[in-house]
Amino acid sequence: xxxxxxxxGVPRAAAGTSALVAPSLSGRTVGILTNRWKSxxxxxxxMAARLTEIHGAAAVPVYGIPVNGAMSxxxxxxxxxxxxxxxxxxxx
Numbered sequence: 001x002x003x004x005x006x007x008x009g010v011p012r013a014a015a016g017t018s019a020l021v022a023p024s025l026s027g028r029t030v031g032i033l034t035n036r037w038k039s040x041x042x043x044x045x046x047m048a049a050r051l052t053e054i055h056g057a058a059a060v061p062v063y064g065i066p067v068n069g070a071m072s073x074x075x076x077x078x079x080x081x082x083x084x085x086x087x088x089x090x091x092x
Contacts (some may be wrong), residue, residue: 022085026056031083033075035067040089047087 024079030051034040063079065071071079079086 001007003084004012018023024055025051025085027058029059029061029082030055030057031079031088032062033071033079033087033088034062035065036088038066 013049032044032047034044046063048062051057051060062069063075065075
């Protein structure tokens, strides 16, 4: 099962509900999607190190996505098949 945690605003009526949280990342594969801007690549490198050192992630693959446009169907499929969680970053 895939659960997408979408960080968008919610209507006031739903403001009192709890947000979903990821389970422990220990032993998990956490993908990082980067648009390959230098700042995001640096952030991805640092996040990958902390995910393994501090949170015990088993693997942290990094996937490239286009600067202008949606990720390819192949990348989307690979992230869903290969990762337990994913971080999507678009640092500009």
